[in-house]
Amino acid sequence: MKLDFDLFVIGAGSGGIATARRAAEYGAKVGIAEFDRLGGTCVNRGCVPKKLMVYSSHFPNLFEDAQGYGWSPVKSSLDWEKMIAVVNNEVTRLNGIYQKMLDNSKVELLEGYAKFVDAHTLVIGDRQVTADKILIAVGGHPVRPNILGIEHAITSDDIFHLKEQPKRMVILGGGYIGTEFACILNGMGTEVTQVIRGEKILRGFDEDIRDEVEQGMINHGVRILNKIQLIAIDKTAEGAKVILSQDDKAKEETVVTDAVSLAAVGRKPNTHNLGLENTKVKHRDGAIVVDKYSRTTEENIYAVGDCTNKINLTPVAINEGRAFADTVFGNKSRTMSYENVPSAVFSTPEAATVGMTEAEAREKYGDDVKIYRSRFRPMYYTLAGKDEKTLMKLVVNQKTDKVLGAHMVGDNSAEIIQGVAIAVKMGATKANFDATVGIHPTSAEEFVTMR
Numbered sequence: 001m002k003l004d005f006d007l008f009v010i011g012a013g014s015g016g017i018a019t020a021r022r023a024a025e026y027g028a029k030v031g032i033a034e035f036d037r038l039g040g041t042c043v044n045r046g047c048v049p050k051k052l053m054v055y056s057s058h059f060p061n062l063f064e065d066a067q068g069y070g071w072s073p074v075k076s077s078l079d080w081e082k083m084i085a086v087v088n089n090e091v092t093r094l095n096g097i098y099q100k101m102l103d104n105s106k107v108e109l110l111e112g113y114a115k116f117v118d119a120h121t122l123v124i125g126d127r128q129v130t131a132d133k134i135l136i137a138v139g140g141h142p143v144r145p146n147i148l149g150i151e152h153a154i155t156s157d158d159i160f161h162l163k164e165q166p167k168r169m170v171i172l173g174g175g176y177i178g179t180e181f182a183c184i185l186n187g188m189g190t191e192v193t194q195v196i197r198g199e200k201i202l203r204g205f206d207e208d209i210r211d212e213v214e215q216g217m218i219n220h221g222v223r224i225l226n227k228i229q230l231i232a233i234d235k236t237a238e239g240a241k242v243i244l245s246q247d248d249k250a251k252e253e254t255v256v257t258d259a260v261s262l263a264a265v266g267r268k269p270n271t272h273n274l275g276l277e278n279t280k281v282k283h284r285d286g287a288i289v290v291d292k293y294s295r296t297t298e299e300n301i302y303a304v305g306d307c308t309n310k311i312n313l314t315p316v317a318i319n320e321g322r323a324f325a326d327t328v329f330g331n332k333s334r335t336m337s338y339e340n341v342p343s344a345v346f347s348t349p350e351a352a353t354v355g356m357t358e359a360e361a362r363e364k365y366g367d368d369v370k371i372y373r374s375r376f377r378p379m380y381y382t383l384a385g386k387d388e389k390t391l392m393k394l395v396v397n398q399k400t401d402k403v404l405g406a407h408m409v410g411d412n413s414a415e416i417i418q419g420v421a422i423a424v425k426m427g428a429t430k431a432n433f434d435a436t437v438g439i440h441p442t443s444a445e446e447f448v449t450m451r
């Protein structure tokens, strides 16, 4: 029987679009289903609008710093409505670009929610399609914990559409998304309280990075409440009353605020309503189980990106998808490498990281681990008259001299670590770093001069 498509992709987000286009390049007949705007989480309610808001939040500091360089004081205020409008206009422009890219690649877009009828058949609205291979790239969504009054809280999705700038905001969660939003809002002048259950923000990152970012955020005016749990949210005339309790439940505290955001209390894969029960695809708590080729437990069905809940980042979803397309349609068998995946936190101060944390390295290599650390005030802040610090750290196996991890907090960390990540991925040694000539005067040169 002739099937409608060689490949049908469910979800036109980071992973889905990249895969569809790559497979089409190899000559496959490809269809893609999307019920929302093109581009997925990253373009519509993630990386892109967030980073634009990060840029916007930096201007008050730049205006202040300018005076140290001889500029007269700048008096400026944020037009929140305008900022939200321009950010969303840019997202709309990108939606159009994605449509053009799909058209140019001759990928057929079916607008609607796709559900499995069987392993080769999907229903999308009133259309039924068949495909030889099906890729699930449906992403995830923020979860709402079961807490009294939780309906009064917004999620990270809603922040991009707030009509007014909240004067006060409580952000629940210490992950990278919550940390970034705490800094964005704080930079724009909102009074921010970040409430986290753990001892520190950014669990999973190197301890020095966690400490440095947290202290930097406090210095910039974010109030961080550690080891605290949310008990309830109560809507009152003065604002939302957020009732919090310490871990030992000994003390309760109430924070009154204009907005409560669940920016970082967790995300779940969008797999609950996909009709997976009509296939042999297995999942664990919603996360689709795949092998190293992104193949599910159903032979012709694959899954990439956040719906597999491995490393939930856009470049990972894209890479997994392209590896699948290269293998299955391009005759170039390859798998995604999860080693040394760099990532960043666009907080103020910014942080970025690649490779092992000090703790991970010590667990694996014990006393063979040597740490190189440098903390300094970058030149830019001398005339600006600010006590901003940059921290750089290399984790090295002194037996092999291999650089196991590189971590940074400070301006342009993400841009700098992206370059360092190439060296770490190639297996560079500390001697290779030392043999590299620095670019002077920069902060980045510290990575090649650490003793």
Ligand SMILES: Cc1cc2nc3c(=O)[nH]c(=O)nc-3n(C[C@H](O)[C@H](O)[C@H](O)COP(=O)(O)OP(=O)(O)OC[C@H]3O[C@@H](n4cnc5c(N)ncnc54)[C@H](O)[C@@H]3O)c2cc1C
Pocket (backbone or CB within 6 Å): 010, 011, 012, 013, 014, 015, 016, 033, 034, 035, 036, 037, 038, 039, 040, 041, 042, 043, 045, 046, 047, 050, 112, 113, 114, 115, 137, 138, 139, 140, 156, 177, 270, 274, 304, 305, 306, 307, 311, 312, 313, 314, 315, 317
């Ligand atoms: C606030 C925030 C900030 C982030 N910042 C960064 C960052 O700075 N850097 C970074 O690398 N990552 C970042 N991420 C993570 C990044 O957005 C995701 O890892 C990435 O988008 C995952 O891509 P994906 O293809 O798996 O899913 P998505 O991009 O979410 O795409 C899934 C698509 O599938 C569609 N879909 C779902 N179910 C169906 C169905 N049944 N039928 C049809 N369509 C369906 C959805 O509507 C969606 O468009 C951020 C995420 C958030 C929430």
